Amino acid sequence: MAGAIPIATPETLPFWQGANRGELRIQRCNACGKHYFYPRPFCPKCASLNVVWDTVSGKARLLSYIINNRPLPPFDPKTPIIVAIVELAEGPQMMTNIVGIAPNPELLILDMPLRVEFEERGEMRLPVFAPDGDTT
Amino acid sequence: MTASMHRGNVAIVGASETTTIGVREDLSVLGLHAEAALNALADAGLSPQDVDGIATAGLPAMEVSHHLGVAPRWLDGTAVGGCSFMLHVRHAAAAIASGAAEVVLITHGESGRSRIDAPPWLPSLSSPFGQFELVYGAQAPYSLFTLPALRFLKERGMTIEHLAHVCVAQRAWATSNPRAQRRKPTTVDEVLSGPTIAYPFTRDMCCVVTDGGGALVMTSAARARDLKHPKRAVYLLGSGEAAEGTLISQMADLGSFRGFRQSAKEAFQTAGLAHADIDHLMGYDAFAHLPLYILEDLGFVKKGESGDFIAEGHTAKNASLPMNTNGGGLSYTHSGMYGMFAIQEAVRQLRGEAIEQVENITTSFVQGVGMFFAAAGSLILSNQRP
Numbered sequence: 001m002a003g004a005i006p007i008a009t010p011e012t013l014p015f016w017q018g019a020n021r022g023e024l025r026i027q028r029c030n031a032c033g034k035h036y037f038y039p040r041p042f043c044p045k046c047a048s049l050n051v052v053w054d055t056v057s058g059k060a061r062l063l064s065y066i067i068n069n070r071p072l073p074p075f076d077p078k079t080p081i082i083v084a085i086v087e088l089a090e091g092p093q094m095m096t097n098i099v100g101i102a103p104n105p106e107l108l109i110l111d112m113p114l115r116v117e118f119e120e121r122g123e124m125r126l127p128v129f130a131p132d133g134d135t136t
Numbered sequence: 137m138t139a140s141m142h143r144g145n146v147a148i149v150g151a152s153e154t155t156t157i158g159v160r161e162d163l164s165v166l167g168l169h170a171e172a173a174l175n176a177l178a179d180a181g182l183s184p185q186d187v188d189g190i191a192t193a194g195l196p197a198m199e200v201s202h203h204l205g206v207a208p209r210w211l212d213g214t215a216v217g218g219c220s221f222m223l224h225v226r227h228a229a230a231a232i233a234s235g236a237a238e239v240v241l242i243t244h245g246e247s248g249r250s251r252i253d254a255p256p257w258l259p260s261l262s263s264p265f266g267q268f269e270l271v272y273g274a275q276a277p278y279s280l281f282t283l284p285a286l287r288f289l290k291e292r293g294m295t296i297e298h299l300a301h302v303c304v305a306q307r308a309w310a311t312s313n314p315r316a317q318r319r320k321p322t323t324v325d326e327v328l329s330g331p332t333i334a335y336p337f338t339r340d341m342c343c344v345v346t347d348g349g350g351a352l353v354m355t356s357a358a359r360a361r362d363l364k365h366p367k368r369a370v371y372l373l374g375s376g377e378a379a380e381g382t383l384i385s386q387m388a389d390l391g392s393f394r395g396f397r398q399s400a401k402e403a404f405q406t407a408g409l410a411h412a413d414i415d416h417l418m419g420y421d422a423f424a425h426l427p428l429y430i431l432e433d434l435g436f437v438k439k440g441e442s443g444d445f446i447a448e449g450h451t452a453k454n455a456s457l458p459m460n461t462n463g464g465g466l467s468y469t470h471s472g473m474y475g476m477f478a479i480q481e482a483v484r485q486l487r488g489e490a491i492e493q494v495e496n497i498t499t500s501f502v503q504g505v506g507m508f509f510a511a512a513g514s515l516i517l518s519n520q521r522p
Contacts, residue, residue: 006271007262016267038268038383064287064390067335068279081273083334085283085385095269095283095385105335110290126271 001097003075005122012039014053019125024116026092028054037092058116059089060096060129067103086114086129100130139356141229142406144371144521147360148225150180150353151370151483154245157348157469158317164253168245168349168471169200176351181364182239187353189237191228192244193220193473200243210237216379218420218473219504221352222513225479226375228354238355245349246471252347264383274384277422278334278342281508284390285425286336291391296336298443299424300327303340303466305446306421309453310463313491317344318467341424343470350476352483357521370486373499374407374516376400384508393505395512396433400503403514409499411436414516416485416500417457418478421464427451430503431459434514458494461485475504479515486519 008016015038018025028035031048035056042049065084071077082098099117101107114129139145152175154160154168163171169192177183189210190201197211210231214223221244228240247254260266274280289295304324310316322340330338360369376399380387388394404410411434419430428442436457437445445451451459462468462481469477482500484490502515 003273004261004266004271004275006267007260008267009262012267038264038386064284066279066282066286066337067332068273068275069332069334070276070278071273072275075273075275081279083272083274083279083283085287085390093385093387095272095274095383097272103335110286121271128272 001079001119001121003121005124006126011041015039016124018055019118019127022118022125023055024058024127025053025055026088026090027051035088035090035092037088037094056088056090059132060086060114060116062098062108062110062112062114063087063093064110065098065108067105082108084129094127097128098130099128139233141233142372142374143408144373144518145357146229146232146354147357147369147371148352148483148517149355149360149363149369150176150182151480152176152179153350153477153480154348157315158346159249160247160347161250161252165245165247166195166199166203166253168247168347169195169243170203172245172349172351173200173204173241173243176353177241180353182353187239187241189228189231189240191224191240191242194244194246206241210240216511217506218422218475219506219511219513220473221476221479222375222502222504222515223377225352225354225372225515226377226513229372229375232354232356238359240354242352242354243349244351244473244476246473247347248345248470248472249347269383269385277508278337280384281423282334282337282425283384284387284509287390288425288429292440292443294440294443296328297324298428298447299336299341300324301443301447302421302424302427303327305449305451306460306464306466309461309492310467313463313468316463316468317346318463337423340466343422343465343474344467346469346471348469348471348477350480352479368487370483371518371521372515373409373518373522374403374405376402376406376514377512379511380509382507382510387509392433393429393509393512395505395509396430396503399512399514400434403501403516407516409516414457414499414501415497416461416482416494417459418482418500418502419459420474420478420503420505421460421466422470422474424466426505427459434501434503453492461490461492461494475513478502478504482517486517
């Protein structure tokens with residue numbers, strides 16, 4: 001899909017390197033045991049610097065979404081985009097796109113299970129989410 | 137010992153919007169700030185030379201002060217989106233109460249529609265927002281601010297019709313207002329059958345896009361007594377401010393905004409007032425779900441009651457809680473940072489000068505939001521000094 005291409009920073013590079021290998025990598029705090037997102041070199045809950053990168057399950061559920069009927073360049077103005085907020089099985093929330101399903105509210109059921117896929121965007125790959133299994 | 141910044145020790149003594157709003161092809165952003173500022177100063181019976189404090193968002197405060205011939209000894213450039221002006225009022229009250237400034241001018245101007253010297257929107261693709269939200273096509277207010285709404289509705293067993301009722305209720309306030317952008321009475325069916333901008337939001341569930349500005353002049357209650365129109369002073373009784381974050385995907389609870397809860401709680405506490413003491417509510421409505429969040433998060437209704445509260449007419453004329461009596465961002469005007477216009481309408485109501493005047497009004501609660509559930513600012517204003 002045409003669209004804006006993210007530019008990694010030193011703090012986020014492992015996330016994007018993981019995505020380019022087809023892995024969803026987020027951070028976990030060894031002090032409080034919690035996963036967190038977006039990337040930063042300390043835990044936003046307890047400020048510990050003892051944090052590690054973890055490849056997570058890629059399972060998520062649909063918390064909320066809109067269907068953007070008016071995408072602006074560099075996105076294709078004629079192609080509606082399902083913009084969603086999902087909750088990963090490990091806890092953190094992410095913004096993403098829902099793929100593999102028509103942009104139809106009757107098919108997009110809140111709390112439906114999702115699994116991660118990766119979509120080419122220039123030289124990068126973006127984590128996106130598709131309905132998990134045959135639940136649709 | 138300095139006086140409290142609340143409980144009526146500081147007053148709004150000048151308030152005005154730009155002479156016209158809507159489409160202003162004759163003025164740049166800076167020009168809109170200036171027109172509103174000069175109107176507000178004239179309203180107060182003061183001149184730029186009387187001003188020693190300046191606060192604004194969108195432009196650097198010193199650009200506005202110099203343009204007007206103001207020599208400030210106090211500046212506030214707090215920029216947290218559309219509720220920046222609520223924070224400016226609060227900060228100005230603190231400055232005036234402590235003696236750091238005597239007369240503060242707060243200005244807003246935006247060429248949201250004509251875009252005359254409006255800054256281009258060029259977010260960084262390496263910022264957290266750029267990397268983790270913008271790349272998914274969440275580019276504009278209608279594809280960002282709207283995102284939590286379906287969750288809010290589902291958690292409460294509410295429906296998209298409730299969003300449409302918000303538009304209908306606010307349009308009713310705007311039909312008699314010649315300055316309002318959308319004035320034609322509407323219905324739930326009509327709102328729902330409009331073009332879908334970002335499902336579930338149809339066109340009329342999204343704010344208008346306009347040019348305009350507004351300004352406020354604030355000083356101590358003591359000084360207000362010596363001005364041209366002492367009876368038109370509007371007193372700050374209480375206020376609060378709060379922030380969550382600039383990534384809407386990281387909002388801790390998609391069905392409730394901590395900023396609203398926190399800033400409103402502090403406003404009630406500092407004013408020493410309760411919900412039953414409030415006669416009028418202005419709730420920042422860039423999109424139709426916001427009045428629902430505001431009614432619940434501020435505690436005017438219980439969780440899940442906001443939709444029926446509006447649909448049943450409780451925010452309408454002569455009802456228990458008249459809300460967004462100018463028609464709001466959905467019908468009146470929305471230059472980009474709407475908060476200034478919400479304060480202006482509260483001031484008009486408290487002065488008895490509104491187009492749809494609420495009877496027997498003493499207090500108004502003004503709730504602002506900044507960016508997309510990022511920041512919040514609350515004011516409790518009154519025409520009576522306690």
